[in-house]
């Protein structure tokens with residue numbers, strides 16, 4: 001039982017790293033992206049291939065996976081710059097499908113439908129992480145979650161966050177204020193994809209295997225649910241949303257009734273959550289936190305002058 | 307040479323010719339008025355100059371350089387700022403933050419090098435200096451418009467006339483040489499309009515050249531040095547307020563032909 005709870009916590013942390021990245025794209029910048037699972041898939045498969053066929057060390061593979069996902073973030077970010085709202089969502093949806101199909105059909109590298117097994121666990125100071133011992137994994141992942149959280153926090157509280165807020169409010173006015181919207185949007189997509197890539201990499205290394213159909217559209221919807229449920233544009237709320245969604249989707253297994261309630265129930269649940277939230281509480285359970293950049297800056301400047 | 311001029315600028319929307327081969331000139335340190343009946347193409351001309359829309363044909367020159375192709379954010383960075391006919395503030399941001407965004411890209415401390423590499427090397431210190439510059443300049447412009455008491459209000463909660471002023475403050479924070487105002491007095495009461503006139507003169511005296519679209523003839527005739535008149539996309543007259551008031555074509559455009 002304890003083992004199962006630890007497993008859920010580990011999933012929560014991995015998904016949080018990814019959903020925090022998506023919140024940057026959807027919540028803070030206001031671009032609806034439906035391909036976060038694809039970035040995770042890219043990260044997971046990069047790690048799987050680099051570590052098995054490439055015999056790469058995990059830490060290098062982790063960084064490379066993040067970088068490859070980020071690169072794909074740029075690739076999808078640039079052509080979608082001209083798109084807004086629904087059109088952007090559809091484009092990212094298409095991108096997600098492409099990624100899934102590439103993974104499924106690029107047999108020579110991804111081993112197609114079979115997936116990749118036997119991914120070695122990461123080692124650190126002579127210790128090797130395995131899915132048998134969950135507590136060390138938990139601390140390792142917690143460290144990376146904290147790092148991701150802090151990175152985004154620093155970014156949002158700086159002038160970058162201010163610019164993103166302006167872009168979300170009114171793109172035309174923002175560009176008339178001399179803000180290079182394209183730079184920020186691609187930057188956000190890249191950062192969000194990087195987070196997804198890291199999460200995917202951990203996913204692969206923890207499970208020690210990857211399968212192509214894991215990172216499908218449903219997973220993207222699930223991650224979007226995490227962001228929407230907690231509250232758009234609030235990192236803390238995103239983590240809370242992730243906790244709730246992961247628990248909800250694992251609940252049947254947790255209660256030992258997974259043979260009665262089939263896995264497809266999740267899809268209905270996520271759909272229901274999205275519709276319900278959009279109608280009754282579009283700001284999410286916790287809601288957005290509006291920072292007051294004027295006050296923050298004033299404090300900082302007073303601090304400087306002392 | 308004019309600070310800014312367009313050469314045969316033309317903008318078509320499908321079959322509609324919104325701006326028809328217009329040569330528009332703005333002299334440095336002047337207040338230039340752009341008037342004309344509804345749908346004459348005034349806003350379209352503004353948009354084509356400020357990079358929010360691009361001409362079908364023709365060119366825009368600023369300080370002697372062809373800026374026709376530049377996107378909006380670059381136009382702002384070379385010193386042209388604007389406001390919008392239908393106010394476009396960042397409504398959910400505070401008054402102060404709105405002006406800070408205007409200052410965003412200029413946040414360079416004057417004493418620091420413009421060289422990116424050097425700036426990068428100076429790292430956090432530089433960033434703090436930039437933030438300080440943004441802060442101080444934003445305060446300065448808020449003060450200029452007596453908006454300081456409202457600094458932590460959301461922009462959407464300001465009275466209409468105040469919103470128009472905030473939009474000008476935000477534009478000025480970009481430190482422009484040339485400022486375009488699209489119907490700045492729209493929705494203002496006579497007293498606010500009176501104050502606005504004084505403010506526009508004050509802005510000009512700071513060395514900022516001003517171009518304004520306005521339907522309030524009293525305001526236009528009072529403060530403009532030169533006026534350009536558009537009708538159905540074409541420039542039909544140009545001159546001092548006195549000349550424009552007595553121009554036959556202009557009177558016709560506004561009142562309709564007298565003989566029918």
Ligand SMILES: Nc1ncnc2c1ncn2[C@@H]1O[C@H](COP(=O)(O)OP(=O)(O)OP(=O)(O)O)[C@@H](O)[C@H]1O
Pocket residue numbers: 319322323324342343344345346347348349350351391
């Ligand atoms: N994006 C657009 N697409 C199609 N037609 C447009 C577009 N923008 C403007 N027009 C047309 O171009 C013409 C000029 O419009 P514009 O807004 O420039 O007029 P204006 O002089 O600013 O009028 P007003 O005093 O009412 O603000 C109008 O006929 C308008 O319908």
Ligand SMILES: [Mg+2]
Pocket residue numbers: 348349350391
């Ligand atoms: Mg107009």
